[in-house]
Each structure stands twice: as structure tokens, then as C-alpha cells.
Amino acid sequence: MTNKEESFRPACRGMVHAMAWMASALLLAACGTPGRAIDPQDQAAAIAAKPVPPGAAEFPSLETAKWQQGAFPNLDNLRQVQPGMGKDQIRQLLSWPHFSEGLWGVEEWNYIFHLHTGNGPEFMTCQYMVRFNDAMVSTGAYWKTGECEALVTPRTARVAAAPVKPVVQPLPAPPPVPLKPQKISLSTDGLFRFGGGAAADLQVEGRRKVEQLAREIQRNFSSIKAITVTGHTDRIGSDAYNETLSLKRANTVRDLLVRAGIDASLIRTIGAGETSPVVDCPGSRKTPALVDCLQPNRRVEIEVTGAVPI
DSSP, X not given: OOOOOXXXXXXXXXXXXXXXXXXHHHHOGGGOOOOOOOOHHHHHHHHHHOOOOOXXXXXXXXXXXXXXXXXXXOHHHHHHOOTTOBHHHHHHHHOSOSSOXXXXXXXXXXXXXXXXXXXXXXXXXXXXXXEEOTTSBEEEEEESXXXXXXXXXXXXXXXXXXXXXXXXXXXXXXXXXXXXXXXXXXXXXXXXXXXXXSGGGBOHHHHHHHHHHXXXXXXXXXXXXEEEEEEXXXXXXXXXXXXXXXXXXXXXXXXXXXXXXXXXXXXXXXXXXXXXXXXXXXOXXXXXXXXXXXXXXXXXXXXXXXEEEO
């Protein structure tokens, strides 16, 4: 019997009609970051980063866009985009990106923009990318082709432009929008040593993943209503053993989330044991092949219910 897991990757799109915009906010919170002030050190690091611009092959195919119609952007807004801006500020200028980018740790937004060439109604369809560092502060914005960039950048600026230090003003905090529960699944093989569930059994990479997840939850949700942490095991071992092990692992993950700053009163834990497998494998003897096959069943699922800014 197979569980269908929900993804933390809601689509990220802008909508024109006001009601459609609100609907997209519920589904597209992947692009939402909180309206908190940008840390000056994170901003300085983003401005100084000057990463290598992406090549044409790094831009997504137009056919994979969720909103394939694209948009005719406000050129003045485009010209204001610069390193050191937060996601709220980019979204205020450009609206939602046109590709499904995901929810957690999204470090790239992609757009389809139509730019008038100056020859009557003629326009050119262009691709535009904004990249962010792990603090979700923009490190640069790029056009796929120089022809598109030339249509936006004034000629005088292209000839000679002295470096200007960006001045980033914080935006007013937007009202929170309720979001349907979001779920992410972490393989316990990457969290704990095999058969272990206590804090002492955590692997270094597993601890890092949970701590990173806690930061993403705090970054993407303006308010949290509830978090459910559910441990799952494979069918190797007795029912009682697996139920105890799964609850122990869920409690350990909960404790890590709390140490990372999430309110303990918002978190409940469940030990589901082997009752909700996502794969079914033949065989009854514990062999390396069976253990490998059952790996997807050994997991911890974290479901978050809360609200996000728009």
C-alpha cells in the first residue's frame, strides 16, 4: 500500500486578476519570504558576491513554465532590481516568477518578459533570472541574451555607469495568508545510524538537514499554527519495536526543531511504525537487498500548518 506524499514545492506564479492573485498566494508560497528587515551582513555579502552569470543553458526551457504567457514588465521596476534586495522587494517590483521553483531554499526565480523593440507593436520574448544566496538576498539578475538586456538598459548607462551602492528600503510587512498544510519527508537513513533513534544516533549531515529545515520554516512562514512530526519505519522487526523506534525518532527531530527556535508547544509527534509504507518489497528475510528496497519507508515526515506573507 503506497502513501502519496505532498510536496513542499508549490508552484510560484504571479496572477493579474485580484482573486487569482489571492489563490496563487495559497498555492505559490514557495516564493514567499518574510517581511523582516534584511540583515546588513547578509546584504553586504550578497552585494559583494558578484557570482559568475548563468550561461544560456542554465535558463529553464520556456515550455516548462507554469505561466507560459509571460508578462510585459514595467521597465522602471526592472531597472531598480539590484543585488542586496530581499524576495519581498523583488516580488514587489516584478511580481511572482513564471516557473515552478519550489518552497524550501529557493535560490533562483525565473521570468518570461516581453519587451517592446520600439518598432510599433513589435516585441521580443526574453528570459530573466534573479538569483539569491542562502540568506534569500539577491546576488544578481540576468538576461538570457544581450539583446534583451539592451532593450531595458538605457544607452548612456551601457556606455559608462559608475558603481552605485544599492539603497534598499524595507517594505511594509504584508498581511499573512493561510496556507494549506505543507509536508516534507526526510529519509531516516540520512538522519540516524541504522536502528538508532536517539540524539546520540544522529548523523552530522542529518542534524544539519533538520537545522536547515527549521530555518526554512521560520523564513517561509510568518506564523505557525501547528507542526506534526511523524516517524515511520520499514517492516523489519516487530510491530512494538517499530512503533517505539519511529516515535523515538520523531521526538528527536522535534527536539532539534525546538533548539533551532521553533515553539515546542506547536509541535506534536507521532510514531506510525510500519503502518504507512510508501514502497512494498518482496521477501521476508532481512537481506541487504531487502533493506535497500525498503529504504523509502524509513522516514520522518514534518507537516507544517501556518500562514505566509503575500
